[in-house]
Amino acid sequence: MWEFISERGDLIAYNALQHANLVLQAVVVATVLAVGIAVVVDRFRFLDPIANTVSAIGLTIPSFALVGLLLPLTMIGALTAFICVVFYATLPILRNAVVGFAQVDKTLIESARGMGMSDLGVLLRVRLPLAWPVIHAGVRTSVQMSMGIAAIAAYVLGPGLGGYIFTGLSQAGGVNAVNYAVVGTVGIVLVALVADLLMLLLGRLTISKGIRA
Amino acid sequence: MADTLPAQPAADALGEDELAPKSSARVITREMVLMLTVPPVLVAAVFGAFVWWRQTADLDSVEAQQLRWSELRSLGWEHVQLTVVAALIVVAIAVPLGIMLTRGRFRAASPVVIGIANAGQAAPSVGLIVLLFLWLDGGFWTAIWALSLYGILPVLRNTIVGIQGIDPTLVEAGRGLGMTSAMTLVKVELPLAVPVIMSGVRTALVLIAGTASLACFIDAGGLGEILQTGITLFRFSLMVTGAVLIALIALLIEWLGRVLELATRPKGI
């Protein structure tokens, strides 16, 4: 096992970074997307249950199925993996962003407007910072979820550690099958743990002390 | 994967204290109504479209072979079996374990168990399945073990949270009336925790139904097989059919979970 890893150390590290990179990029896009949609939902409250229903239905659809639906459109490769991860990463953030925005005290918004803040100013300086703890929690969940989805997306040659799992599967019975599968699985768990710690750190840095739990 | 933590994320994100009131709320929210009505309609519509396409499409021999109705039916049945059996095992293990972890001397262990379960949830489901396959060889029961392992966390966590979330004065009242510890559990704590537990069961059902689509990788059947074949032969018709059927069955199972959740809710809560 150790021999297996030390022989391929660089490659494994590279794939781990690729995995993290895919998730990072997808979650960043998903956050922007989700917050954007949530702003619209917050503006038109009747969309609220619809957004939640869409998000719940979306989360019910297995990622393998989405991969299958995307393939005819985006073909095998990183793009399919990316879109797939973005799709699932968006949903929990959307859900939390909608809740987070709804929780912002309306009198604070009015007082911000009364002081002469523009709509954009109110969004960036009042609503977003106040909703951020809840949104951040959604992003954190999203990162964890995306780690596993990226693994499945490796079936259609997405980047990252998931490929090792499928290599292990295809070499079943071979000497290195278990090594491959373990490196893929444990590697993803480790990347996920590190990512979660980083997310906690991000929370410490970005959530105002005035509203931290 | 979405099969990792559906529905749970929101509850996670909002914190556990939000979880209990949300799932045990007496009021039927607009969202609940939507989630009870939209999926079955959606499933019926999409399935109708699929049937129409299947009957009218010009399929070549490979496709026609793969998409025989009898084949679809047996794969679908396998999928359901995988999901239901694994879910039953999950409930049989996680609920008693969860109850135990809220009792007396085991209570201290509950954070540890939850911690382990949480960490385990970070493992990709496909990795778990493949590892179990390499260890136990393929087939139905290997898949069942992988799925059950994967579905335990939400039920376990919600059982513990559900019981711990009960107003302690109610338990005291039960004891005050002369109930034994076991009686308060059965008569007071469990009924009150059922809504929370059932929401965990629904989450587990979704996880399992989704992960069941990966059972094909280890020769355990299920609807994933059509999709897998589609990808291998690179035939869009097979890919889309597999994907659509997997999604439909997941939606249907989630819907059943919701109905079950509503049906098991004790009256008066």
Added chain:
Amino acid sequence: MTQTDQASERAISGAELRLENVVKRYPGQKTAAVESLSLTIPAGEIVAFVGPSGCGKTTTLKMINRLIEPTSGTILIDGKDISQESATSLRRKIGYVIQGGSLFPHMSVAANVAVVPKMLGWDAKKISARTDELLDLVGLDPDRYRDRYPRELSGGQQQRVGVARGLAADPPVILMDEPFGAVDPITRQRLQDELISIQRELRKTIVCVTHDIDEAIKLGDRILILQEGATIAQYDTPDAILAAPANDFVHDFVGAGSSLKQLSLARVRSLDLVHPTTATVGEDTGPAVRRAEEAGDDAIVVLDDRGRPVAWPWLRQVRSNDRVKGSPRENLVTLDQAATLNDALDTMLTAAHSKVIVTGDRDKYLGVLDFETVTEHMRRTEREAAEHQLEQQEGAQADG
């Protein structure tokens, strides 16, 4: 009133506010929320809007900073039509203070105060100097409070920061919506006193919406009493309204105890203060104690280097130290010179000395008010009122 005499010596920094035939009609509602309101608020005065809930007072207030756009009519500040300007730039020139302070919980106290100056593009140095100045003005030590977050403050402190925030960019007009609604009565009274004291210094034009007639009487240079549809029931000085309610509505609204309310018209500053021995923090106790003994005082008022009272120890407490000590200022109950006699009585009844220290601008020590002075004043007022009534009756008889 003495208040205006005193205040007129200072420069008015407020601007005149005029409403001309202002109407607010919501679609689908039969009656207008505000039915053709015309009103002039002179520069540098506090006008209190009072009336039953739903009378349109808050709607009127929010039309002044265009949080609500009037259906028709014109609002002018300093003679300029406010609709000619963009709503955001208008609002940056109008202070806005609402119930509970409505501070942004994710911003520090300093950041909250700095919101408008920042939007106006002031440089950082000017902003921080201004922030400190304002915190000091509202009675919060900048060094202690600048970096705190709202949740670390009491309700009264939050409200103070809210006032500081409203004053931040030195706006000529300040709108207040139930500014002291969310705090306990004693804190409310202090905040009202402080506002009056600040106003004495700044002379802004302040519009204050309140449902509390006592607050209106206390704060307002004028009171606007509104009926349904923001119809003016009476718009006059508190004295005039109490002396001669325009109609039954005003009479009922002002309430039965209006002769008692005359008491809340009299301010502490109109009474004679006594001047017991004072000492400065850090001074040797020996001479201070001697001064007190010569004057026959049993306690000493301790002032800080800026002449603000910080403690009021008994002589024996002073003797036990080498130097005069001052405890944190918050622990000492004081009364602003603008406080009403009602407030003064309330405060004395809960204080240890049956006397209370009176302060002026920026908490500067003025003297001490004792219980006898207040009761004496009350007795005299009652007597005068009775005589007045008698005269009126006699006058009526003579007429008949």
